[in-house]
Amino acid sequence: MLKRERDRRHDAKRGSARQRGYSARWDRLAKLFRDRHPMCAMCEARGHITPSACVDHIRPHKGDPILFWDQNNWQALCTPCHSSVKQSDERDGGRRVGVDGWPVDPKHRVHVG
Numbered sequence: 511m512l513k514r515e516r517d518r519r520h521d522a523k524r525g526s527a528r529q530r531g532y533s534a535r536w537d538r539l540a541k542l543f544r545d546r547h548p549m550c551a552m553c554e555a556r557g558h559i560t561p562s563a564c565v566d567h568i569r570p571h572k573g574d575p576i577l578f579w580d581q582n583n584w585q586a587l588c589t590p591c592h593s594s595v596k597q598s599d600e601r602d603g604g605r606r607v608g609v610d611g612w613p614v615d616p617k618h619r620v621h622v623g
């Protein structure tokens with residue numbers, strides 16, 4: 511319980527998504543996804559074995575809830591791979607997503623729900 515309180519405070523600056531319960535759902539599903547995909551998909555493709563740290567959207571969801579929640583569109587990544595994907599995405603249209611896969615932009619359509 512105490513840890514939860516601390517997490518909530520830590521997340522407060524990230525906007526209202528968590529208060530709406532979306533992110534709790536995302537956290538839960540992403541954790542289950544990573545249980546099934548414990549290794550980074552991009553590292554694995556290059557022959558490296560790296561534990562995954564987050565879940566990424568293969569096709570940018572750009573706020574589309576169908577794409578956002580479609581687990582066929584998810585891949586487990588390590589933090590360095592996730593960062594490299596995000597950097598190219600940002601050059602590619604300004605999609606900004608936190609390390610947990612959640613959009614950083616508080617005006618993002620996912621947050622508006």
Ligand SMILES: [Zn+2]
Nearest residue numbers: 550553588591
């Ligand atoms: Zn990786």
